[in-house]
Amino acid sequence: MGAAILPFTHGTYIGSINSEGLSFITATKGIDQFQSINQDIILNAYATYILELVKAAFEDSIDVTNTLWFEKVLKALSLINDGFDAQIITNIIEVQLLGKFGVQPNWRSCVICGETQSQFDYSESYGGILCRKHWYMDKNRLNLDQRTMYYLRKFSIVDLNYLN
Incomplete structure (x- = not known):
């Protein structure tokens, strides 16, 4: 045993x-x-980080049988073990776990007009993304690179079960 x-x-x-x-x-x-995770110190670090992050997110939760997150973490560990990019998998978990920490940014559309196809930037003041025509409304927006915005938006909705 x-x-x-x-x-x-x-x-x-x-x-x-x-x-x-x-x-x-x-x-x-x-x-x-998870043999690869056990044998590779870098993969081990990513897997440990994911587990500790999820543990912190649900520490005060009454529902210890949260099967959705159990399955999501199990899939993340399986993907990392199977050779998928551990940093990408970890970033997906981080973005999707934000809501459990009380922060749920709107990544899908402009928080002002609902635009879904534009250049976007993140606004802490508005709690989500702003399309280019509303950037003037928050002069302290993050000025993120468009590739960063693309990945944040994708990571917020990707289902790990469809990665292969």
């Missing part, structure tokens, strides 16, 4: 969870280890 409880191992664990004292794992089934 020692290999079943190594870091970055996924499976079904059977045991008892005690409210006081020690809890025990008595059996395991369907164990799958």
